[in-house]
Every structure is written in C-alpha cells, then in structure tokens.
Amino acid sequence: MNCRExxxxxxxxxxxxxxxxxxxxxxxxxxxCPECARRxxxxxxxxxxxxxxxxxETMPAELRARLARHVLxxxxxxxxxxxxxxxxxxxxxxxxxxxxxLRPRAAPAPGxxxxxxxxxxxxxxxxxxxxxxxxxxxxxxxxASVLNAALTFDPGSGAHHAIALVDVSRRxxxxxxxxxxxxxxxxxxxxxxxxxxxxxxxxxxxxxxxxPDGGGRVRDYDGVRVGAREVAAIYAVVxxxxxxxxxxxxxxxxxx
Numbered sequence: 001m002n003c004r005e006x007x008x009x010x011x012x013x014x015x016x017x018x019x020x021x022x023x024x025x026x027x028x029x030x031x032x033c034p035e036c037a038r039r040x041x042x043x044x045x046x047x048x049x050x051x052x053x054x055x056x057e058t059m060p061a062e063l064r065a066r067l068a069r070h071v072l073x074x075x076x077x078x079x080x081x082x083x084x085x086x087x088x089x090x091x092x093x094x095x096x097x098x099x100x101x102l103r104p105r106a107a108p109a110p111g112x113x114x115x116x117x118x119x120x121x122x123x124x125x126x127x128x129x130x131x132x133x134x135x136x137x138x139x140x141x142x143x144a145s146v147l148n149a150a151l152t153f154d155p156g157s158g159a160h161h162a163i164a165l166v167d168v169s170r171r172x173x174x175x176x177x178x179x180x181x182x183x184x185x186x187x188x189x190x191x192x193x194x195x196x197x198x199x200x201x202x203x204x205x206x207x208x209x210x211x212p213d214g215g216g217r218v219r220d221y222d223g224v225r226v227g228a229r230e231v232a233a234i235y236a237v238v239x240x241x242x243x244x245x246x247x248x249x250x251x252x253x254x255x256x
Contacts, residue, residue: 002029003029007036007039009022009026016245019160023162024188027187027188031188045223114208114209114210114221114226115206115208116206116207119192120190120192120239121224123190123192127241129185130183130184133167136166136167137165139153139163139164139182140154142168144254146180146195147195147234150234151195151236152254153252161246162187163186163247165183166183167182167183169183177202178196178199179194179196179204179205180194181206186242186247189241191238191240191244192239193237207228210228210237223241224241225242226238226244231251231252232253
C-alpha cells in the first residue's frame with residue numbers, strides 16, 4: 001500500500017468500514033511511514049474532538065448521526081485538512097450550534113481520569129502491541145471460560161478489525177473484589193477488556209467512575225477511549241487508543 005492509497009483509507013478505517021486485509025495493510029503502512037502516521041493521528045484527533053463535543057450535548061440521535069456523518073466525510077475533511085486548528089474549532093462550533101437549538105445538559109464536571117484509563121496508560125505507554133508469552137486461546141474461548149461461562153465473544157462482530165487475545169488474568173482490587181483482565185491486540189494495537197460481576201452490590205476498581213448501565217457509550221480521555229456495558233448481569237469495560245465499538249458489541253450471552 002502506497003501513501004496515496006493509505007490516505008484514502010484513513011476515514012473508512014476510522015469508521016470501521018475497511019475489510020480485514022485492508023486494515024492490516026494500512027496498519028503496516030502507518031508503522032513504516034511517519035508522515036502518513038502523523039496525518040492519521042491528526043484526522044483521528046479531529047474525529048475525537050467532534051465526538052467528545054457531541055457527547056456532552058443532548059440532541060436527537062438522528063441529528064447527532066447526521067452531523068457526525070457530514071463532518072467526517074472524506075470530502076469535508078479534505079477541505080479542512082490543511083487547516084487542522086480551524087478544523088477542530090469548526091467541529092466544536094458546529095456541535096455547539098446544533099445543541100443550542102435544543103435543551104443542553106450539563107457537561108460532566110472535570111475530574112480525575114477513571115481508574116481503568118490510568119491503568120491502561122501506564123500499561124501501554126505507546127502504540128506497540130502487547131507481546132504474547134505463549135499460545136493463548138481465541139478471545140471467544142477465553143471469555144466463555146470465566147464467570148460461569150455466561151458470555152461469549154462473537155468473532156463476526158470484529159469483521160473489520162483483527163482481534164487477537166494475548167493473555168487473561170484473574171485479579172482482585174484493593175477491596176478484594178474479583179475481576180478478569182484480558183489483554184488484546186486489535187489491529188496490532190493494545191486494548192484491555194475487563195469482565196466482572198457485582199460483589200456486595202459493588203463493582204471492582206476497573207469500573208470506578210464508569211456507567212456500564214449506559215449501553216456501551218464510549219468516552220474519550222485525552223486519546224484513550226473507554227466504554228462499559230452490562231450483558232447478562234456481567235459487566236464489561238474496554239479501553240484502548242483505538243476504536244473499541246466492535247469489542248464492546250461482540251460480547252453476548254452464551255446460549256446453551
């Protein structure tokens with residue numbers, strides 16, 4: 001894949017629209033080409049700024065989706081690409097203007113990053129993939145092996161992403177609450193999946209500051225994405241510097 005082909009594929013990649021082989025090729029090219037990697041990070045950051053701005057406002061889901069599609073279209077971004085600071089400002093102004101027509105809700109008060117974000121940032125200090133130490137099973141097999149085999153992971157949900165388990169560990173937090181930590185490489189970049197059940201009516205430390213009952217809403221903390229959801233009375237959180245929607249959606253109740 002050359003630079004021109006890679007740049008054409010950045011927007012589809014950010015929208016999880018690339019096939020597995022193209023995703024691999026793009027990831028390899030970005031590792032080898034600093035200029036394309038820089039452009040990719042700039043476009044990714046504009047997307048994150050827009051989504052973060054929209055996340056703090058109340059508006060109908062249809063309007064939110066239409067606004068996101070317009071701002072993130074390749075044609076729109078090509079116009080703004082040479083003016084990245086203005087692009088970020090335009091994104092914020094568009095979101096604010098749309099929200100001003102509706103009743104806004106208070107944005108979350110600024111505070112410390114969630115526990116899981118701090119842990120991941122310390123664990124994965126760069127974009128290098130986690131290194132496997134053996135021959136781990138598939139993520140679906142590993143998920144099905146814990147917490148009374150109540151969940152599985154549907155590999156089909158990650159059809160646009162190359163997802164590979166590196167290892168799984170049973171851990172406890174400072175209060176003795178148990179959780180399972182899955183280190184995963186998604187498209188060659190590190191990601192963390194944590195599964196747990198409520199113990200004494202509370203969740204363990206990785207869920208601190210999160211709202212897993214919110215249906216998998218993804219938040220951004222300075223480039224680290226985190227999302228949490230509840231499936232069959234089991235709580236999951238995924239964190240990465242990479243799109244995580246498919247990892248969250250892939251978790252499902254295990255039948256039989």
